[in-house]
Amino acid sequence: MLQCLTLVTHNTASPNLVKLIPLVSIMLLMLSAFMMPLLKKKRHLFGLAGGALAILMVLSFVNVAYIYQNGGYYFDIGHFPAPFGISLRIGEIESLIALLFAIVDLMVTWYAYYSLEKEIKESRIAFFHTMNLLLLASLLGIVFTNDIFNGFVFLEVSTLAACGIIVVKDKKTNIKAGLKYLILSSLGSGLVLMGIAFIYSLSGHLSMDYIHEAMIANLDGKQNTILISVILFTVGLGIKGAMFPLHIWLPDAHASAPSPSSAILSALVIKAPVIFLIKVFYRVYGTQIIHETVILDLVLMFGVMGMIFGSLFARSQKELKRMIAYSSVAQMGYIFFAIGLGNTLGVVMAIYHIVAHALTKSSLFLAAGSFIEQTGFKHIEDFRGIGKEMPVTLGIFTVSGLSMIGIPVLPGFISKWNLAMASIQIDKLYLLIFLLISSLLNASYYFPIIINGYFGEENLDGKVFLSKSKPIKQLLPLIILTVLMVLVGFFSGNLIEFIERGVYTV
Amino acid sequence: MKSSIAKHVSGLLLPFVQVFGIYVILFGHLSPGGGFAGGSILGASMILYRFVYGAEASDRKFKYHYMLKIACTALIFYGLIKGYVFIGAFLGWHNPVGTGTVGSLFSGGFIMPLNVLVGAVVAITFYFIATLFEEGDFGNADPHQ
Amino acid sequence: MQTLINNYMFVGAVIMFGIGFMILLLHNNLIKKIIGMNIMDTSIFLLFVSLGYIDGKEAPIIVGGVLHHNGYVNPIPTGLMLTGIVVAVSMTAFMLALTIKLYELYGTIELDEIQNIRGG
Numbered sequence: 210m211l212q213c214l215t216l217v218t219h220n221t222a223s224p225n226l227v228k229l230i231p232l233v234s235i236m237l238l239m240l241s242a243f244m245m246p247l248l249k250k251k252r253h254l255f256g257l258a259g260g261a262l263a264i265l266m267v268l269s270f271v272n273v274a275y276i277y278q279n280g281g282y283y284f285d286i287g288h289f290p291a292p293f294g295i296s297l298r299i300g301e302i303e304s305l306i307a308l309l310f311a312i313v314d315l316m317v318t319w320y321a322y323y324s325l326e327k328e329i330k331e332s333r334i335a336f337f338h339t340m341n342l343l344l345l346a347s348l349l350g351i352v353f354t355n356d357i358f359n360g361f362v363f364l365e366v367s368t369l370a371a372c373g374i375i376v377v378k379d380k381k382t383n384i385k386a387g388l389k390y391l392i393l394s395s396l397g398s399g400l401v402l403m404g405i406a407f408i409y410s411l412s413g414h415l416s417m418d419y420i421h422e423a424m425i426a427n428l429d430g431k432q433n434t435i436l437i438s439v440i441l442f443t444v445g446l447g448i449k450g451a452m453f454p455l456h457i458w459l460p461d462a463h464a465s466a467p468s469p470s471s472a473i474l475s476a477l478v479i480k481a482p483v484i485f486l487i488k489v490f491y492r493v494y495g496t497q498i499i500h501e502t503v504i505l506d507l508v509l510m511f512g513v514m515g516m517i518f519g520s521l522f523a524r525s526q527k528e529l530k531r532m533i534a535y536s537s538v539a540q541m542g543y544i545f546f547a548i549g550l551g552n553t554l555g556v557v558m559a560i561y562h563i564v565a566h567a568l569t570k571s572s573l574f575l576a577a578g579s580f581i582e583q584t585g586f587k588h589i590e591d592f593r594g595i596g597k598e599m600p601v602t603l604g605i606f607t608v609s610g611l612s613m614i615g616i617p618v619l620p621g622f623i624s625k626w627n628l629a630m631a632s633i634q635i636d637k638l639y640l641l642i643f644l645l646i647s648s649l650l651n652a653s654y655y656f657p658i659i660i661n662g663y664f665g666e667e668n669l670d671g672k673v674f675l676s677k678s679k680p681i682k683q684l685l686p687l688i689i690l691t692v693l694m695v696l697v698g699f700f701s702g703n704l705i706e707f708i709e710r711g712v713y714t715v
Numbered sequence: 716m717k718s719s720i721a722k723h724v725s726g727l728l729l730p731f732v733q734v735f736g737i738y739v740i741l742f743g744h745l746s747p748g749g750g751f752a753g754g755s756i757l758g759a760s761m762i763l764y765r766f767v768y769g770a771e772a773s774d775r776k777f778k779y780h781y782m783l784k785i786a787c788t789a790l791i792f793y794g795l796i797k798g799y800v801f802i803g804a805f806l807g808w809h810n811p812v813g814t815g816t817v818g819s820l821f822s823g824g825f826i827m828p829l830n831v832l833v834g835a836v837v838a839i840t841f842y843f844i845a846t847l848f849e850e851g852d853f854g855n856a857d858p859h860q
Numbered sequence: 861m862q863t864l865i866n867n868y869m870f871v872g873a874v875i876m877f878g879i880g881f882m883i884l885l886l887h888n889n890l891i892k893k894i895i896g897m898n899i900m901d902t903s904i905f906l907l908f909v910s911l912g913y914i915d916g917k918e919a920p921i922i923v924g925g926v927l928h929h930n931g932y933v934n935p936i937p938t939g940l941m942l943t944g945i946v947v948a949v950s951m952t953a954f955m956l957a958l959t960i961k962l963y964e965l966y967g968t969i970e971l972d973e974i975q976n977i978r979g980g
Binding site for chain 1: 870873877880881884885890893897900901904907908911936937940943944947950951954955958959961962965966974
C-alpha cells in the first residue's frame, strides 16, 4: 500500500502536488462547512460532512505516507514567500496529528448520524455540522501553521466554533457552560496576543523560524522580556488546553454538551493548543532559551498537580460524563508533565499521549453517550448491571478504561512506561511516585463502573440480556476507534520512531 | 420605534448611506476602504432600517433564508477564488492579483470581486448579529423554518 | 525610570491590559466582563500599532511615486490589528448574544446569582 502510494507521488510533475494537501484539506473543510446551511435534508448534511471527512482522511494518509518516505516540507501560501507571507510547515508530527484528527472526527460524525437528533433539535443539525467542520479546519490550521499570528487567528476561530458545538443543545446549562468557556478563552487569547506583541517587538518577525533566528542573534539583556512572553504564552495556551488550575471551564462544557460534541471537544479541541505550545517552546524560542527559563519546571509542576487533582476530582463525581471530563484534566496533566520533563523522550511521549488519549477519550465519551441515550440515566450508580444490557458498549468502555489506567500493551501503559523512563533520564526519580499514585487513582474510578456493570448478583437482577444494546452498525465507529487505539498500543515502537524523526530539535 | 420623524429622516438618509457603502466596497482597491469597511456601512444601513421600521417590515424585506443563502454562496465563491490564487501561486501560474491603477475601476485583478464578496458577507453578518440580539435566535425570524 | 518613560507605550498598554484583565476576572456582571475583554484587546491593539509607528514617517499609501523604503511606517502591525479587531468584534457579538440568552433563561446576568440557581 505504501509502495503504491509513493509510486503515485513520485510520478507527478515537478511541483509536487502532495505539498498542496495541507492547504486543500483546510479549504475543503471550510467550503463544505459553508455549504451546510444551503442543504436541508439530514441525509444530505451527513453525506456532505462524511464525504468531506473521508476525503480529508485519505488525503492525510497520503500526506503521512509521503512524509514517511521524504520527510517534512514547507508550503508558502500565496505569491509572497516566507518572511512576508504566511507559510505552513508540515513535518512528521503535524501530518500524524492531522490524520488522527480526521479519523476521530469522521468516526464521531458517523456515530452522530444515528444519535444526534435525539439530543438536539432537527433544525440545529446543519449548524452543528457547520461548526464541526469549521472547528476541524481551524484546528488543522493551528497544527500546520508556521506563523504565530496566523496561529492566533485560528485559535480564535476554534474557540468560537467549539463554543458553537457546546451551545448547539439549547439547555440552560449549555448556555452557561458555553459562556464560561468563552470568557476564560478570551482571557487566554488576550494573553497569547500580548505574548505575540512582546515577541514581535523583540524580533520584528512573525514567522517561527525567523523569530527564532532573530532571538538567538540578540539574546543579551532580553531575558526578562523573554520570560514574560513565555509565561504569557504558557498561561494563555494553558487555559485553552486545560492545564490544571486553569481547567475550570472544562467539566461544565464537556459534560453538558451533546455526546458527539463532548468527544470532539475532549479528543481534539484541547489538543491543538498543546501542539501550538510545543511549537512555541521549541520552534519559536528554541531549546537553549527555554532551558534557561523556569517555565519547564512550572509546566511540570502544573502537570503533576493536574494528574493528581484531576483524578481526585473525577473520583468524587456522581455524573458519568462529568467524571470522564475530569479524567480529561488528569490526562492533559500527563501531557503537560511530558512537556515539562524537557528532554526529547518527554516531547515524543507528549505527542504519543495526545494520539492515544484522543482515540481513547473519544470512544469513552461515545460509549458513555450510548449508555445515557439508551437508559436515560446520568448518574454513575444507575449504571449497575449495564454490562448485561449493553455488553458490547461496556466492553468498549472497559478496553478504553483499561488503557486510561495503564494495563500493558494498551497505549496508556506505553506512555506511562516511557514517561517513567524519561523521568529517570533526567534524574528526577521522585516523579515516579506521582505517576504511580495517578495510575492507582485512575483505577479507583474506572474499575467500579466496569465491575458493577458486569458482576454482582443484585446488580444483574432483573436485567435482560442485550435488551438495550444498539445494532452493530451503530456501534461500528466505536469499535473502529477502539481497534485503532489497541493498534496504537501494539505498534507503539514504529509510531514512536516516526514521531522521534520529526521532533523539533530538543 | 415607529416615530414618523425617524421614518422620514432615515428614508432620506438610507439611500445615501447604502450608495456610500457600495462605493467603499467597489473602490476598495484604489482608495482607503474595502470589503469589511464598506460591508459594515451597508450592514449599519440595514440595521437602521430594522430599528426604524420594525422587525416585521425588515423581515419581509430581508428574508432570513435568502440572506443566509447569499452569505454562504459569497463565502463559497470567496473560498474558491482564494483557492485558485493559492494553488496557482504554488503551481507557478500567472498572479491574478495586481496593484491596480488609480482612476480605472477594473484594475487590480481579483481584488474587486473579492471585496464585493467580503462586503456581502460582512453586511449580512452584521445584520444577523443585530437580529440575534433582538430575537435571541436566528431561526425564529424565519417563518419557513 | 528612564526606560519606563522611553517605553511609555508599553507601560500604558500593560496598565490598560491589567485593568481589562482584572475587570474580566473579578467582576460578576457579564456585561462588565465583556467590556473588560474589550479594554484588554484594545490595549494590545494600541501596543501593536505603536510598535509599527515610526516618528515622522508617512502612511504606507503610494501617492505620486514611491519614496525611499525608509519613508513609510511599518504597515504590517496595522494590518494584523485589523484582523485582531474583526476577531474581537465577533467574539464580543457572540458573548453578547449568549448573555441575552442567559438572561432570558435565568433572569439575571450576575454570575454568582446564576451559580446559586441549581438545576438547569
